[in-house]
Amino acid sequence: MKLELRGITKRFGDLVANDHIDLVVEPGEIHALLGENGAGKSTLMNVLYGLLRPDEGEILVNDVPQTFRSPGDAISAGIGMVHQHFMLVPVFTVAENIMLGAEDTKLGVLDKKKASAHITEVSQTYGLPVDPEAVVETLPVGVQQRVEIVKALTREVDLLILDEPTAVLTPQETDELLEVLRGLKAAGKSIVLITHKLREVKAIADKITVIRRGKVVGTADPGESEDELAAMMVGRHVQLVVDKSAAEPGAPVLTVKDLSVVDDRGHRAVTDIDLEVRAGEVLGVAGVQGNGQTELIEAIMGLRPAVSGSVLLGGAELRGRTTRQVLDAGVGYVPEDRSTDGLVKEFTVAENLVLDLYKSEPFGSKLVYRPEAVARNAKDRIEEFDVRTQSADAPVGSLSGGNQQKVIVAREMSRPLKLLIASQPARGVDVGSIEFIHKRIIRERDQGGAVLLVSTELDEILALADRIAVMYRGEIIATLPAAGATSEKLGLLMAGVTGD
Ligand SMILES: Nc1ncnc2c1ncn2[C@@H]1O[C@H](COP(=O)(O)OP(=O)(O)OP(=O)(O)O)[C@@H](O)[C@H]1O
Ligand SMILES: [Mg+2]
Incomplete structure (x- = not known):
């Protein structure tokens, strides 16, 4: 599909979220849309998908002007979208989710058998294995994402929009997704990809458009360096790796001993974990998502009871305290999922x-x-x-x-802390803000705070941590100094390989 956006303008009150945006996506092209947080990327894609009506401008599909009053219209024109925040119904099966709202598409009636067969056909064609009968909430995030893509593809899309699809994926899942996108491109589909991860853009994009404060500031070639792309996004030089001196660790602030925790289904998620974070140091917990990091942090924060063990903050037991009491004791907490834990919308x-x-x-x-x-x-x-x-x-x-x-x-x-627990602090954040957040974490450390950083991004762990603990299947299988650690070595440890 050839897609052309001409002069798209979208206002929210006085705010101009999209200001006369022009964009052309050629057939079989992977087009990356880059821009800082709030630049207007999601808004533009919501306009294209019929979720928002533009105040001005035109959308042309294969040179024919379109009016999209709803996503149904966009889908009929061959446009599919995978949203920044997943739109699946957790308690429904994959098939039920994919059939939802499909009544007005070519999939036709709500015939379960037919739907399952169609889903299987699509997953085979594009190499996207999903089990139509699986209940969505039991699936890992990467698979849920795949369901979203299969859902879009069952509607015979020619252009697929992906809004930060890799923000919550593990490195392996990300590689798989990039492979899927290459396959879709080979099948002649056009793709618009929004991401803050410049390496992905360089790996896969054919063309890049950068927007800032609602306006297109230019196009770039994937051959440009990450530094150049970052500068174009935020309009200034960005220091991609934070400067820091060696840590000067003091007394232990957080001491976790023999901690065991079960997950929502009653399975052991954390087994006999010991860890210590001292004043003035950053302990990075690395690991593939789903290896117990979430349950470990929730247990420390009083969000989930521990089965056994102890959690000491400056010598005082935190186990048994409410989350409120843990926060009041001087613990700052950046949760991994901002939409459920961190904000009241x-x-x-x-x-x-x-x-x-x-x-x-x-x-x-x-x-x-x-x-x-x-x-x-x-x-x-x-x-x-x-x-x-x-x-x-x-x-x-x-x-x-x-x-x-x-x-x-x-x-x-922004309050005095003894301990900062930050899970995926830079998730979904643009390069300029990552630079800022990373500097603040190091400042917290340099002022004598203890920092427990949980991240699935190796770059983030390597940039910030003084010591690294690797979690695998609920256990810490290695703790090592960050100096001299390489992503290759950590990658192996994250996969459970401990031999030298
Ligand atoms: N429904 C809404 N009502 C009011 N303002 C909105 C609404 N949706 C978006 N905005 C504003 O429009 C601007 C663009 O937001 P948008 O979500 O498109 O940014 P983005 O480029 O996708 O950023 P991010 O990288 O953080 O996802 C922001 O200033 C946002 O606050
Ligand atoms: Mg967005």
Whole structure:
């Protein structure tokens, strides 16, 4: 399909999210859309997919102007979309999810057998194995993603939009996805790919368009260096790897001993873990998603009971305390899933910035709430962390994905902490903000804080950690100094290979 966007403009009140955007995607082309958080990428794709009506501009498919009143219209024109936030119904099976809303497409009636056969056919054609009968919530994220893609492909799309598809994928899942995209391209499909990961863009894109503050700032060739692409996205030089000196670790702050935790299904997720984080050091927990990191952190945070073991903060037992009490004890927490744990979408940005703190000074006490202090704090944090929002009083749910993440990081890193627990702190965040967040984590360390960093991104672990613990199947199978660690070695450890 040849797709052409001409002069697309979309406003939200006074905010111009898309400002006369022109974009051409040729048949069989993988076109990467780059831009900082809040640049307008998702908005543009939502316009193209019929979820939002543009205020101005035209969409042409194979040179014919289109009017999309709903995703149904876009789908009929051969456009499919995999959203930034998954849209699957967790308790439904794969087949049920894929059939949802398909009534008005070529798939036709809700015939389960026919649907399953069709799904199997699509998965075989494109090398995307999925089990039509599996319940979505039991599937790993990478497979859920595959379901989304199969869902789009069952509707016979010629152009597939993927909005940050790799943000929650493991390195292996990412490689598999890139392979799938190459296959789709070979089958003549056009692809629009949104991602903050420049390496992926360089690996797979045929063409790159960069947008900033709603406007196209230029196109680039995948041959450009990551430095050049980063600078084009944010309009300044970005330091991709943070400068830091050697750690000067002090007394132990967090001591975890013999900790065992079970997952939601009652299976052992963490087995007899010991770990220690000292003042002034960053301990990085590396591992492929799903090896117990989530349960480990939830147990430390009082979000999930531990089966046995102890969690000491400066010598005091945290086990048995509520999450509120753990936070009050001086633990900052950036959760891995911002949409379920970190934010209340309907609350304003200002309120979300004091979510755990509104009952404490200076924002209030048990009895009072001080709106002026909350507003002042919001103004400062928004400036400091470069949160792009129309106002401090906008609901946090109206912010772009990366800016929502910045709200959490800003809140958690702006009070005195003994320990910062950061899970995937840079998830969905643009290169400029990653630079900033990474600097802040190192600053926290240099001021004597202890930092427990959990990340599936090896680059992030290698950039920030002083020591690295590798988790595999619920255990820490190795702890090593970061100096001298290589991604090859860590990659092997993450796959459970411990021999030299
Ligand atoms: N429904 C909405 N109401 C009000 N403002 C909105 C709405 N949706 C998006 N915006 C605003 O439009 C701008 C562009 O947001 P968009 O989600 O398109 O950014 P993005 O480029 O996808 O960013 P990210 O990389 O963080 O996902 C942001 O300033 C955002 O706050
Ligand atoms: Mg987005």
